[in-house]
Amino acid sequence: MKFRELLIVAISFLLLTFNLGSWGITETSESRYAEISREMLVNNDYVHPKLLGIHHYHKPPITYQITTLGYKIFGVNEFGARFFLQIAIIIQLLLVYHIALLLFNKKSMAFTSMLIYFSLPIVLISSRNLTTDAYLTTTVLASVFFWLYYKLKGLKPIYIYLFFLMLGLSFEIKGPVGLLFPLVFIICYKVVLKDKFKITSHHVLGVLLFLVVSFMWYIVVFIENPILYNYFFKEQIVNRISAKSYNRSKPFWFYIATVPAIGLPWIFFIIHQCIKKFKTIKSERSYAFILLISTSIILVLFSIFKTKLILYVLPSFGFIAILAAKLLSNTSENLLKKYQNIIIGFTLLIAVAFLVVVMLDIDFKFQLFTAIIILIIAATSITYIIKHKTLSNYIKTGYLGFVFGAIILISGTQFLKLNDAQLNSTKKVFEFVNNELPNKQNIVVYNYLLASAQFYSDKNVITLNDGHNTVQRETQFETNDQWKDYNLNLSTEGGKKQAKQVLEHNAVLITRKKRDLPDYYSYLRQPLPHRPEIGTWVIYY
Template identity: 40%
Template sequence: MDIVNTKFLLGSLAVLLFVLLLTSSKYPLAETSEARYAEISREMLVSGDFLHPQLLGIYHYHKPPMTYWITVAGYKLFGVNEFGSRFFLQIAVICQVVLVFLLGKLLYNDKRVGVLSALTYLAFPIVLISSRNLTTDAYLTTFIMASVFFWLKHFKTGNPLYLYAFFIAMAASIVTKGPVSLIFIISFVVLFRYYHKVGLKLTWNHVLGFLMFLLLASGWFIYLILEDSKLLDYFVVDQLAHRISSDSFNRGKPFWFYIPVVLGLLLPWVLLLIFRNKKVLKEFEIQTSDKALLMASVLVFVVFSLFKTKLLMYLLPMFWMLALLIGHQLTRISKLNVKVLINVVLGITLLVALVPILLSWLKPNFIASSGILRALVLAVILLASVVAYVFRNALQTKLVLQFMVFIVSTLAMAQVVLMQNPHLSNSVKPMLAKINELDQSRNDKDTILVYDYLLSSAPFYSNLKTITLHYDHNTSERDLQFQHSEEWKNGLVDLKNENDVFRLAPMCANGNTYMLVRRKKPIAEEFSFLNKSFSHHIDYPNWILYYN
């Protein structure tokens, strides 16, 4: 029985969407990135200002607004909660899988390549991670893939509508994360033309499409720069040049940082190449499209390795190209190598299932076990075993089904572990729930003080006024150059400023003031009056909550 077909892919996507949506609200917002995007979007919804993103009342222009706009749409549909903040992330991932399938069909004229590439893409851990954590990366990747798809459709059909769609999608990628998206798009387009030996023939549609792209991509930036000319230098130097050449936001990494990261994310394919490299390479059939995908991936990898600032998710928009390469070769490798892949996928699936249980035994203070977790582990083992036995003679089918078991089990395990161990994502939701419980009679003076840390999820979960007490931590040092009034002082206190410190005494004396302090960053001795102002405290794994 061969199930490697479009119907199976559609059924898999339906199951996946159900699991993604079901699990997207079962764990709290992670600090700092996810909580920051969620809170900026909440403040945008409350203020009605969709052009000037704010974080805790201070303008925050680190990223263009597309992610915030999409998240606000989620809030309007489902309310201000985890599900609303992450809903469109799940839709974005499903769109990416569909686009991989369509790109596979376009590049290789083979639905089977499209199906295998789509399932391969889904099985990449980095793709599942992007669906669990609200950042720009999932949306950026979707727009990049859409632009490449529309460009290929225009390349093959000549229909100008696809060309305009290409420019619109490319503009959307820039309004999501800036011009960095062009690295992925241009790398593929140029190398695809080079290897297919096709030159560029400009038409009026190209000119009009490009002008439309410029207008859509630059509109938000130009509007803000016309309001405040300092933003031109901020966008070009601080947010672009410094991220490339300096240790921006303490994210500087060595050149080789991405090498072990990508090798780990390419499991189990890397193991097949390492241990069976000669036999596997003999089976490879490198077509022109493979060369374009491979060299574009290498070029992107080298460029991002040269950048000083590095994060895991920066390379997410590269993995659709790798998925297509792998999917194409999966249709050609021998039965023996398919068996090796099946065993490796099965082994990784069982490892994913067993690691949380082992950690709960070895490090019970780090991760808590439960009956739900143990039952889920047994279900994963049983399901993987049933697939291995029932489809023992249908290797391609068994490989595809083991992929699905791996994907669904990984999502389910991650959801259960994060739900029962919120400290693993540095979440403060349990503390905020306690504050909501203590703060029954609310008034305008109710305040949460956060010592030397930018805690974006505090107002998200409590809806209380949140004041950051800045001392020397990089997250609590806010950029105030674009503030046009003194209102920012309502949410930020500089502990090195005596006048600001003087304002704290009456706040701490208020019975409806709460203070959060990270355990690994105790209050400096010179400000010990802060915690002494509170009569009670509760210890959490990563934080201490003070209250009266």
């Protein structure tokens, strides 16, 4: 790699880690991962994930284990929780570069692929929110790289073993869905290029390696608790594909509506070029066609699945970045300049939008000085790139994309820092509770699984179950009834009585502003006359 590639990687790392711990852990997904990892560290149990004291087997524990390493290095805080996500993004940049280099053997195209990948909003979103998706994307891209390296270079068999190792880690991170991305790519590669499947002894041994790595944790917990087998197969695989599980069911067209936004500013260019040049791309049966078909199949499959979230399709955006770089390389100078203007327009629009936020009287805050600095950085960077005489328009387009991503990252981080309470973080809530109400022993949460409560406070956390989907805990794996002391069911008279007793003695009640305590439970808040609001939360004490 040249100096420019290493410089971009270094700048990317600085941008990714800048103010990384300045906003609070957000509900719901990030807080779950952060708190499960914290409990794993505190309990020194890296095999059995727990959330607020109850076993939580939704995912294998690799993401939690990585996060505990962040805690060990940086402490149990937001920076420690998110740090290794940034390392994952940096590794992804390098993998995208080297996959593009393997496919097209052009360093300029590989470099542009890396620049485009960093500019994709979905990639930047994954760096700000602790979930499995960034880690899965890393192992998926690594598996594709090692398979291609073995296939195209024909060198040492170590690369086929590394491929199967990455497949195993993908399975360990998110289960069978992690295999979908590389397998779709490989099948498309074989079909498009009419490349026959050849099985050697190394493939057989590689499959054995995959089985050991992917099923190691599952076998351990299955031996301890055989009912987990049915739970994983039915609840975590079948129901996520075919049923409306975990309140994440979305219509078929969900990704059709969201991919253009999370793939800005490149998706419309890709669609335009693919429609315009589809016959040529198809007739050439090239790597570009493989990337296009692979991505399309993946998006269709995930559209068919019932449960959908934006980040579920993140691993396919490595293919999208490389495809965009390839299509750009075959674009006329005139069209490149037009597309540069579009990217510049999007970049300046984002920078100006934060100036507008400062001027408008709305709930969200932003600092005028910061908004001006961001606009100056954007304008200066754009001017420097456009005026640079030694850069080709092809590379300029990639650099402008990188600036687009950098502006999103800088402004987005500052926005999160100033508005975390409005964006479902409870950090300021518990700063208030810990500082102003230090003698309160119990934190009672109405009808919501507030995972961050234990992350930010060492007080007892008691959940009032009034039917919300988040408080329906999977307690079949518990070996005693201790969990019932901290999970009170308001549909029973006993639960209501317990809740009333707890709230009468040294307790704080927390509710969501949009789902406040109903009037028919007004007797529960009678001992709590004070009602401050912080962001999206209400505190009774």
